[in-house]
Amino acid sequence: xxxxxxxxxxFISINIIVSYMAWNFLDYRSKALVTDIPQSIKLGTxxxxxxxxxxxxxxxxxxxQSSFYQPVGDLPTITPPxxxxxxxPQGKQYCVDEAPGTVEVESCDDSTRCDVAHGAGGPSxxxxxxxxxxxxxxxxxxxxxxxxxxxxSDNLSQAIQSSCxxxxxxxxxxxxxxxxxxxxxxxxxxxxxxxxxAAAALVDAWRATSGYTVSSSANGLTSGDAxxxxxxxxxxxxxxVEIDSRGNGDIxxxxxxxxxxxxxxxxxxxxxxxxxxGDNNVLFGSHQSKGPNTTIGETVCYCGSDSIxxxxxxx
Numbered sequence: 001x002x003x004x005x006x007x008x009x010x011f012i013s014i015n016i017i018v019s020y021m022a023w024n025f026l027d028y029r030s031k032a033l034v035t036d037i038p039q040s041i042k043l044g045t046x047x048x049x050x051x052x053x054x055x056x057x058x059x060x061x062x063x064x065q066s067s068f069y070q071p072v073g074d075l076p077t078i079t080p081p082x083x084x085x086x087x088x089p090q091g092k093q094y095c096v097d098e099a100p101g102t103v104e105v106e107s108c109d110d111s112t113r114c115d116v117a118h119g120a121g122g123p124s125x126x127x128x129x130x131x132x133x134x135x136x137x138x139x140x141x142x143x144x145x146x147x148x149x150x151x152x153s154d155n156l157s158q159a160i161q162s163s164c165x166x167x168x169x170x171x172x173x174x175x176x177x178x179x180x181x182x183x184x185x186x187x188x189x190x191x192x193x194x195x196x197x198a199a200a201a202l203v204d205a206w207r208a209t210s211g212y213t214v215s216s217s218a219n220g221l222t223s224g225d226a227x228x229x230x231x232x233x234x235x236x237x238x239x240x241v242e243i244d245s246r247g248n249g250d251i252x253x254x255x256x257x258x259x260x261x262x263x264x265x266x267x268x269x270x271x272x273x274x275x276x277x278g279d280n281n282v283l284f285g286s287h288q289s290k291g292p293n294t295t296i297g298e299t300v301c302y303c304g305s306d307s308i309x310x311x312x313x314x315x
Contacts, residue, residue, distance in 0.1 A: 093300075096116060098113070098264070101310075103265070106259075106260060116262060119224070119252075120295045121223055125183075126163075127162040127164035127165070130182045130186045133186050137181065141173070152258075155169070156170050165184035174256065175255050176196060180196060190209045191209075199228075199232075199233035200233045212285060212288065214285050223238055226285035227251075227263075228282065230281040231281055240295055240299060251265040251267060253265065295315070297314055
């Protein structure tokens with residue numbers, strides 16, 4: 001074999017070897033790339049699977065619920081903030097839109113709102129206070145509605161139970177059932193849905209039942225006392241009493257079977273002179289044995305923006 005052909009063979013062999021090594025290297029890189037696709041790239045506290053889509057920023061809705069974005073490691077649980085639409089717990093406030101200095105009330109939807117304290121104390125039985133169970137009932141009925149669209153549900157769709165009584169589901173959940181259930185849940189069993197379903201019947205029973213009194217004066221009222229309307233017949237429960245030593249001021253009450261869950265009475269010299277229901281023919285029903293008013297916090301009404309036009313501070 002000539003020297004010329006020998007060199008050609010050597011050159012071809014070297015090219016074959018180099019080409020094979022380059023192909024093998026590129027094939028290895030290709031396999032590595034395929035293997036890396038399901039691998040996660042750590043970004044903060046979430047796994048990014050290499051998908052260019054970004055996790056949406058959602059500061060108020062809690063963690064993103066996605067099979068692609070899962071918390072990594074042993075991290076604290078992220079929970080959404082408390083919903084402002086839910087009624088506040090005891091000691092806090094309800095919200096109502098009120099025209100300052102009047103008894104006009106409606107859904108809380110503008111800057112002239114009143115933040116009304118939760119009443120406490122008053123009639124107390126073996127299973128708690130009447131007003132405490134009333135707050136529970138109202139909170140349940142408001143549970144699925146918004147703070148700025150907070151009309152009560154017309155239906156009690158789930159039983160409410162204490163050790164003393166079970167308030168069974170009922171539709172429509174009328175005003176007498178609200179009062180009767182609050183008293184029974186607390187441990188007072190003198191009134192029942194069956195015989196006092198009509199408001200007039202409940203008023204008559206309140207007058208005739210031992211241990212209960214009826215008066216036209218607001219003097220001595222506490223949270224949990226009953227508000228008894230005559231025309232049309234309707235009943236409610238006192239939430240807060242905001243009356244000065246001369247007998248002048250306001251009473252906020254809670255009721256069902258109405259357009260709005262909060263109502264207001266204006267009182268002068270211990271007598272009702274105006275009512276959000278339009279009926280000033282109002283009596284008050286009390287239990288003779290009851291605790292003092294123990295409401296804490298305050299009721300604040302705004303004339304607009306942050307301008308306070310009324311404020312009542314409790315103990």
